[in-house]
Amino acid sequence: EPEVTQTPSHQVTQMGQEVILRCVPISNHLYFYWYRQILGQKVEFLVSFYNNEISEKSEIFDDQFSVERPDGSNFTLKIRSTKLEDSAMYFCASSGQLTDTQYFGPGTRLTVL
C-alpha cells in the first residue's frame, strides 16, 4: 500500500541553524501539507501546497519557513533560523484531490537546543 515517507525521523539542531525536513508524498497525489504537533498539544496546520505554489498558510508559517517541491517526488519544509519553540513533531500529508483523505507520514521529531 502506498505511503507517505519522511526523513529524518529525528533531527537535533542548535538554535539559529537551518533545517530541511523531507517528505515523499504518495506518488499520484496532487495536494501536499505540513502540520506540526508540539508535545502534548494539538496537531496544527502549517501550510498547503498545490500546483507548485502555496495555497494556504497559517500564522505559524512566517518568513522563517518555506516549502519546496524540488523534483517530482520530494516535498520539503525549510526552517531558516530555528528557535527553541520550533521543537515539535512535523508531519507531512498528501491527498489526491482537495476533498480526498489526507494521508500522513510518520513524522520528523525536531529538537532545537
Added chain:
Amino acid sequence: QKEVEQDPGPLSVPEGAIVSLNCTYSNSAFQYFMWYRQYSRKGPELLMYTYSSGNKEDGRFTAQVDKSSKYISLFIRDSQPSDSATYLCAIRDNQGGKLIFGQGTELSVKP
C-alpha cells in the same frame, strides 16, 4: 470559541467495553469529518471519513455526525488492548482543505 473541541481524557476502559469518543465544532458549514488514530510519537492514521450527517460503520468502528448539534462521535465496539492510542477528530476546512484537529483523546484498553 475553539473551532474543534475534544475531551483529552485520558479514558481507561476494560477489554470488551464499548468506547464513545466525541468532539464538538463551531462552524455549521463544515461538511467533512474524520477520525484519526495516533500511536505514541507516530503519524495520524485515518480510521473513518464521513461526509455530512449520518453514520458510517467499518468493522468495530462507527462514526456518527450530528450536524444539527455540531457533534461528532466515534464508537468502538468490543474494544481491544491494541486500540489503546490517542484518537483525533479532524474537520476539513471548506475553503482551503486544511484539517482542523481536536486535542485528541488518549484511550487505554486494559486486558
